[in-house]
Amino acid sequence: MKKNLKGKVLNIENVAKDTVKLQFSTSLKEIYPGQFVSILIPNKTLRRPFSVADFEAHSSENGIITVLFKLKGEGTKYLKSLKKGDSIDYLAPLGNCFTLPEAGKRAPQKALQKALLIGAGIGIAPMLYLKKVLTERDTENFLISGFKDEEEAVKGSDRTVIGGSVLDNIQNLLDEFKPDIIYSCGPKIVLELVCKLAEKNGLRAEVAMEKVMACGIGVCRGCVIKVKDMENGARLVKNASVCADGPVFAGSEVIWE
Amino acid sequence: MGIDLQSSLCVDFGKFKLQNPIMTASGTFGYVDEFDAFLNVKNLGAIVTKGVTLEERPGNEGKRIFECTAGMINRIGLENVGIQKFIKEKLPKLREKGINFVLNIAGSSVEDYVKLGEISKANNIKAIEVNVSCPNVKSGCLEFGTDEKYLYELISRIREAYDGFLIVKLTPNVTEIEKLAFAVQNAGADCISAINTLKGLGVELNFNGTKVSKSFVQGGLSGKCVKPVALSMVKRIKEAVNLPIIGLGGISCLQDVLEFVAVGADAVQIGTENFTTPDISERLILELAEFIEKQGFKDFNNLKEELRK
Structure with a gap:
């Protein structure tokens, strides 16, 4: 509560x-x-x-x-x-949380043997905590993070990319590591690419979004994004508040605009 | 809560009663008990629901929130569940929980408002607050609340349809608020709430060398920065009409509540401060009760009389 x-x-x-x-x-x-x-x-x-x-x-x-x-x-x-x-x-x-192997607010998923974590810039923050919990819960994981330059790099990743994009050689990593799920946090543009990458590779993705918030508990509707309405086929698009329905969204439900 | 508040803080509007004068403003408090995590919603004088329209609305595209000095600008665009869903899903919860509430309604034509009034009556909703800061599609999208003739017509028509406690929430974006308050009184409203948000603009500039990118957030300004405007409006309304007044606009502490009461408010609504301090409304009830007792006033009515002298 x-x-x-x-x-x-x-x-x-x-x-x-x-x-x-x-x-x-x-x-x-x-x-x-x-x-x-x-x-x-x-x-x-x-x-x-x-x-x-x-x-x-x-x-x-x-x-x-x-x-x-x-x-x-x-x-x-x-x-x-x-x-x-x-x-x-x-x-x-x-807010809600990433799907975790056990406990947590979301239903536990069986296909959570191997997780790839992608943190772009300060988006590494939730990835560090996620990595810790996944490790505690015996889920094999790999955290790759990217920063503009050496000075801005935050420690704690399995691989750190300096300059360029954290996604530059990501396909090689996917082929090598063979994750079941990708988790990511970072700028919207990176999250969109992560979701496309996951889709292309037939993987589930979960991304933590960011938006200016007022109430933080879903009442003011200030931080909404567009998502696919999974429950209601008649209306294809609905608003979801980043603060209460998110910040974690399945890659397949977010509508990027 | 520590002290017995029931009788000493009571506000009696006749058709509608509040156990205390502290209400929460539309759009800042959800529909029902969303703030129960932070306070006991049942203890409030009343909550005013998020603005409800005939049909469900998705609200505005793009950026909706902009923080400015001592306040914020919002352009939510009335995202809401629509009256049918409100009646089906929210109303039973409000009643089951015993929460005193006012339904805030909004529309884009007189007919919309009349239907909302009829539905409110049919569902035995005791009080409604009419948001008149909406564009009237038939008058070239002039806001209902900025034209005394349209406002009079609108409120008269709602009055015919709805026999409960009818509150009209006035917009401050007018030259002579007195004329609008007078129109509302003549149309048969029971109460005025003031003020709605002020028109404001947030400007965001980003520089990349000499390359400039900018974005605007045009919407309703609220928060501490609007309080002097709200106080001035409430005072002018009080001097123009005999209707009870619910004051709002930038209230964040007991001193603010007392100032609004001093210039004519019979009750107040807490809006933007709910975002900053989610338990503020319940805290204010306690502080008000303690203040009345400490200063030696008989009750809230007595405090009000003395503040108005």
Whole structure:
């Protein structure tokens, strides 16, 4: 159940150029890869959503949520200015999660023996947490990530592509690794290509989308995307909110525009 | 909640009663109990549902949200489930949960609104709020709420169809709000809520060397930045008509609530702040009750009288 929670900053550090890792305490017992938190920024109307890049559940208030972000605007600038012990006001857990081998909000899938994870830029954040959980749950996985240059590269991948596109030699990797499913997060253009690639190779894909959000819980309809209406054949297209119906969508349901 | 609020905060509009003057604004709170994760929706004076039209609507294409200094601009475009689905799926839940609510309705012709009024009556919906910031297709898409003649006709027709508590939500995008408030009163409305969003424009500029790309988000401005406009409008409406007024526009704290009551509001709605602080409305009920007790007012009505002196 989502809640409005308070935590304390445990650690804040630069992990790459203009890229910050923020860790804060939480009383949450579970939050899954793909889900996000929405952090209050003083004097800002809208909270800022961040994918969970890591999570450790502990007793009482001692769990740890990790988020990663690029310095972009006033919100991220404020977060970077926080010091150890400062308070964080956040909504969590928000959104759905990637399909996981067991537990999680989505139905478990049998065909989840091997997973290829593709993170483009800061899109690596949820991939890192997903990789950890897949590994814990004995699913063979391979994380490939791509960054503009060496300085911006975040560690933790099995292969890191610097410059060019993370998808440049991806077909070779697919042929070699033979995944059952592709998970990805990154800019829309990359996610669209990932979905096309999956379709071409007859693979399932799940992508975590991003959009400016207001409420974060599906009521304001500010962050909708177009998806195929799987349940209702009569109407082919429907809106889905990235914050509540997503952020994770099956590659086959997203309508790219 | 810690204290007994039932009698001291009660607002009695005759046909419609609120256990306290704190309501939530249309479009910021869903249809039913979506905010139950953060507060007990049942404790609110009333919620105003997301705007509902005759047919289901997908809303606008493209970017819908733009954050600006002390507020935001939205161009959702009335995405909603439509009245039939509302009646079938949302209404039973509202009733089962005992949530006091106002149905917000919107249309593009007088006939749309009249039908919505009839359906509301047929389903025994106690209160409706009419969104008049919609383009009237027959008048060349001039908004109903900006022309006193069209507004009078619209509200008169809804009045004939619907005998419950009829609230008209006025738009601030007019020169003389008094004339529109007066038209609404003459047409037989029971209450005015003010204000709807202001027209605003968000401009996004991106530079790649000398190459510029820009995008615009033209929509309704809301949030803290609109409060002075809303206060001014409520005050002018209060001076022009005798109808009860529900004030809204940028309310985020108890001080804001008191200011709106001081200039003429009998109840208030919390809108954009629900996104920032999801339990704000319930917090305000508690704070208001505590304030009344601490200051020594008899009840909310007594506070209102003193604020208006």
